Each structure stands twice: as C-alpha cells, then as structure tokens.
Amino acid sequence: MSNLELSRAKRLDVTVIEMYPEFSRGFASVLIEQGRVSVNGAVQDKAGYKMKFGDKVQVEYDASEVEPIPEIELPILYEDDDCVVVIKPVGLLTHSKGAFNPEPSVASWLRQRLASGAWQSTVDDAGNARAGIVHRLDRATSGVIICAKTPGALSKLQKQFSLRKAKKTYIAIVQGQLAQEHAVIDMPIERNPKKPQMFRVGINGKPSITEYKVTKTSEHYSMLELTPQTGRTHQLRVHLNQLGHPILGDEFYNGKKAARMFLHAYSLEITVPNSERLTFTAPLPPEFAKVLASDA
Numbered sequence: 340m341s342n343l344e345l346s347r348a349k350r351l352d353v354t355v356i357e358m359y360p361e362f363s364r365g366f367a368s369v370l371i372e373q374g375r376v377s378v379n380g381a382v383q384d385k386a387g388y389k390m391k392f393g394d395k396v397q398v399e400y401d402a403s404e405v406e407p408i409p410e411i412e413l414p415i416l417y418e419d420d421d422c423v424v425v426i427k428p429v430g431l432l433t434h435s436k437g438a439f440n441p442e443p444s445v446a447s448w449l450r451q452r453l454a455s456g457a458w459q460s461t462v463d464d465a466g467n468a469r470a471g472i473v474h475r476l477d478r479a480t481s482g483v484i485i486c487a488k489t490p491g492a493l494s495k496l497q498k499q500f501s502l503r504k505a506k507k508t509y510i511a512i513v514q515g516q517l518a519q520e521h522a523v524i525d526m527p528i529e530r531n532p533k534k535p536q537m538f539r540v541g542i543n544g545k546p547s548i549t550e551y552k553v554t555k556t557s558e559h560y561s562m563l564e565l566t567p568q569t570g571r572t573h574q575l576r577v578h579l580n581q582l583g584h585p586i587l588g589d590e591f592y593n594g595k596k597a598a599r600m601f602l603h604a605y606s607l608e609i610t611v612p613n614s615e616r617l618t619f620t621a622p623l624p625p626e627f628a629k630v631l632a633s634d635a
Contacts, residue, residue: 351376352386354396360450375399410451411443416483416619421492421612422473423449424485426621429599433475433484446472449486474500477573479588482509482604483621492612499609500570506608509565509575510554510623512601512630513584514594516561520553524578528571537591538573540581547571549578557634560587562627564605575602587630601627 355367355376362370368386370376376383377397378390390396411431417424427433427445434446449471471486473496487493499505529544531537538544548568555562561584565575573592579585580592588597608618 349390350386351378351383351388351390351396354390355398358396358398359400370398370400408441408447408451409443411448413445413448416621417611417617419611419613421489422485422487422496423452424483424607424619427476427481427484427604429479429481429624432478434472445484445486453488473497474505474570476604477576477600477602479600480509480602480604481621481624483607483619484604485607485609485619487612495612496609503568503570504610507567507604508606509567510603510605510627511563511565511575511579512560512587512627513563513579514560514587515584516556517551517553517563517582517584522551524549524551524582526578526581528574528577538571538577540577545569545571547574547578549575555631557631559634560631562631597630598626601630603627 351371352364352367355370356362356364359367371386371388372384374382374384375398377399378388378394380395380397413425413427415423415425425445425448432442432444432446434444435442453471471488471493473485473487473493476482476484485496487496496505525546525548526540527542527544528538528547529541531539546569550566550568552564553561554564563579567574571577576586576589576592580589580594585592585594586600586602588594588600589602590596594600603623604621605623606618606620608616610616
C-alpha cells in the first residue's frame with residue numbers, strides 16, 4: 340500500500356503512474372476500476388477523475404502481485420543530459436501496451452536507467468506511461484532509436500518526427516529482384532478493416548511515401564536502402580509487400596519464413612535538444628550479409 344499527497348492538479352490515473360512508474364496507464368486504470376485506489380479515504384473508480392491540490396491518494400497494491408521487469412543492457416550510441424540513443428535488438432519491444440507487462444522493453448530500460456525523480460517528471464498530464472519514447476520500432480525490427488530524458492527534450496524530438504525533419508534510413512532484404520534499382524513508392528496506407536492489426540494500400544489511406552535504392556542482389560533476394568518520407572505504421576513492410584517483394588521473414592505481410600525479419604533501422608539524422616545536428620548509425624547485423632552470401 341502506498342500514499343501520495345498531491346502537489347498539483349491532474350488525473351487520477353496519472354497520479355497512480357507517478358506513484359508506480361513501472362505501471363502502464365492501462366494497468367493503473369485497472370487498479371482504479373477494481374476499487375483499489377482511494378482519494379481522501381474514499382474509493383474512486385474513475386481513471387479520469389480530476390484531482391485537487393492537497394488530495395491524498397492511497398493505492399492498495401502489493402509488488403508481489405506482478406513479476407518484476409528484468410533489467411537489460413542496451414548498446415548506447417550517444418548520451419547527453421537531454422537524450423540517449425541506443426541500438427534496439429530484434430525481438431525487444433519499444434514499449435508495452437495496456438496492462439502491466441513484466442517483459443523488458445526500451446521504455447523499461449529507460450525507467451530503470453533514470454533516477455526515480457527524473458523519470459516521474461517525464462510522466463505527462465495526459466497519462467503518458469511511455470514518456471521518454473520519441474518514436475518506435477516494431478518488435479521484429481532492430482536498429483537506432485532515440486529516447487528523451489526530459490519532457491522538454493521529448494517535445495523537441497517528437498516535433499522533428501511530426502514535421503519530417505528527422506531523417507531515417509533502413510536496410511532490408513526482400514524477396515526477388517525489383518524492376519527498378521531506384522524509385523519512390525507513393526501509395527496511401529490504411530488500416531485493414533477485416534484485420535485491424537494489419538495495414539494495406541488503399542484509396543482511403545493516408546499519404547505514404549518511401550524511397551528505395553537497391554544496393555546488392557543475389558539469386559533470390561535484394562538488399563535495399565529505404566528512406567521513408569512519411570511515418571505510417573508498418574509503412575515499409577506494406578509498401579514492399581504491395582510491390583510483390585515482401586521483406587524476408589515478415590510473415591505478417593507474406594514474407595518467407597526466416598530466422599528474423601530482415602529490416603534494420605540503420606541510421607537516424609536528427610537535431611538533438613542542444614541544437615546540434617547529428618547522425619547516429621547502428622551497424623548492420625551480420626546475418627544480413629550471410630543471407631546474401633549463402634544465396635549467391
């Protein structure tokens with residue numbers, strides 16, 4: 340059981356997250372809905388309840404109820420007082436969704452790395468339990484990812500992504516040989532209504548643009564350098580599948596089964612909060628070259 344006296348007005352679920360930074364907003368909401376959170380001694384079961392200055396919050400929670408998140412190490416490419424750039428390995432989540440998840444992620448690594456007070460200060464008034472996460476990579480994608488250490492840094496970095504001022508380059512191995520060695524794919528992407536977890540090219544979709552260059556080929560595969568000019572969910576995977584050249588290992592979008600999905604966030608060019616324009620590069624995993632060599 341834990342108590343907190345409120346120092347500023349905010350939502351109840353945000354307050355619970357500040358008390359337990361390891362919680363996601365979804366898990367905090369579950370505790371509230373279960374009647375395990377009290378405000379000034381009275382149970383409050385509305386996650387969006389507006390708190391008042393001086394309110395006292397009590398949470399009935401035993402840490403033994405959930406499995407602790409294991410600590411992990413991530414290769415650091417760059418770090419200053421505002422941000423940290425790491426290499427996300429394939430298979431690691433950028434962040435968890437919904438209820439508390441004991442699986443480690445880039446977000447949990449960031450929480451564990453920062454001092455408790457510093458991390459709590461990055462939980463915003465909207466209940467963002469993933470604060471510090473500027474952008475995301477799919478679980479099956481490896482490569483460069485930048486995280487913010489403060490709310491101010493988070494805002495500055497996210498703005499660059501929304502204004503398309505952050506330049507990302509990916510490397511992928513796809514099936515077959517493309518008709519053109521260098522082209523721009525301009526196809527709108529929409530959610531698939533029959534399979535909401537998937538996306539597809541569709542006339543009702545959002546504008547989506549990807550530039551590609553073929554860098555190497557073998558008998559059955561091609562290595563591509565991909566530069567997305569927009570940032571739609573699954574954009575590269577959907578575009579390449581639509582061309583009839585799905586990413587190797589991307590079974591979600593018709594790719595041939597492989598040891599991993601062969602998509603890697605190779606570089607990120609961005610202006611860090613101290614105003615310096617930098618480019619960060621994550622070396623290409625050795626399995627990429629091995630696939631082409633073994634297929635030659």
